[in-house]
Amino acid sequence: MSSQEWFRDALRRVIDEVVAPGAAAVDASGTFPRAAVDALGAAGLLALTVPAEYGGGGAGLREAAEVVRELGSVCGSTAMIVTMHYSGVAALVAGSDKDTLTEVAGGRHLTTLAFSETGSRSHFWVPMSTAAAEPDGSTVRLDAAKSWVTAAGQADGYVWSSRPLAPAGADAGPMTLWLVPADSPGLSVAGPFDGLGLRGNASAPLAADGVTVPLSAMLGADGAGLDLALAAILPYFLICSAAMSAGLLRRLATETAEHLQRTQLAHLGVSLAQQAAPRAQLARLQIEADRTWAHIGDCLTAVETGRPDATLLVLEVKAAAGEAAADAADLALRAGGGAAFRKESVVERLFRDSRAARVMAPTTEALDDFIGRALLGLPLLGDV
Secondary structure, X not given: OOHHHHHHXXXXXXHHHHHHHHHHHHHHHOOOOHHHHHHHHHOOOOOOOOOHHHOOOXXXXXXXXXXXXXXXXXXXXXXXXXXXXHHHHHHHHHOOOHHHHHHHHOOOOOEEEEOOEOOOEOXXXXXXXXXXXXXXXXXXXXXXXXXXXOXXXXXXXXXXXXXXXXXXXXXXXXXXXXXXXXXXXXXXXXXOOOOOOOOOOOOEEEEEEEEEEEHHHXXXXXXXXXXXXXXXXXXXXXXXXXXXXXXXXXXHHHHHHHHHHHOEEOXXXXXXXXXXXXXXXXXXXXXXXXXXXXXXXXXXXXXXHOXXXXXXXHHHHHHHHHHHHHHHHHHHHHHHHHHHHOOOOHHHHHHHHHOHHHHOOOOHHHHHHHHHHHHHOOOOOOOO
């Protein structure tokens, strides 16, 4: 059996046996999908992108996107958690954190990103949190007010951004990255998440009050965190986020098709499937699902082959897929009518989940600006 067949078979088994049966309850209760995450870890899927030399699957961005797409069609909360985990693993790989990668490979570590902050909100590239060297020279004090950290209080470690350790005026970049263990004294979660959609992803503010980590917890060089984030983390986050929306789009088309087939217009003696207008709505949903996945596939090929347009496509996919999913959810709700509007409807859940991509940093508006800057030859980040 090939490695691709292995991960697909394992994923299908976990989805069928654990993720799908628990998805509705995760959404209704806003409960972290611990059973699903543990099953993914036990099946080796959380270790999919860990290099083989550390015991992982040795797969890349394309396989990660496929996993998230499949999860996104069933449970958006689980898909979001895995997206953040794969993004965190990318940081660990880029930062050469061999010990933590070995833990991930063994199914013993769930990671996530802790970037967005209360002070700079969705502008994750401008950290307000601080890092200060302790007198012993071997440890660092971190203080921060992080906002909306996925899997807050559930992850085993946080890929954490701060201002550089170097003093003001030193030749350092704007950000340094760290791996902060979840059990660090001084680390606290604000409270449970009660959101509109992705209700089980445990997204919550996370505060650090004098959290101490060893200097060796630094990922990459001091001040080089933004470069690492843009080169290694952002492609995973943006493409996997887009893949989550792509899975949602595909499920919307499937659910709408099933509704049209089973719903009868008794007074006419026909089903909705026999009406032209509903069929046209279904066609539009399927076109958007196929177009979105094709866009993501072309982006992946561009990244894998080093095409000149790779950066532009990476910036495009989350914005494009997120907007397509939100618009498609509107259409599917109309196509399903009152049946789709009820709380027990999968379409109703997908409608709420589809709204998240627009406001997750980098937001659609921020990505549109980045895309415009790239097209005009301007720096992605700047005052202009």
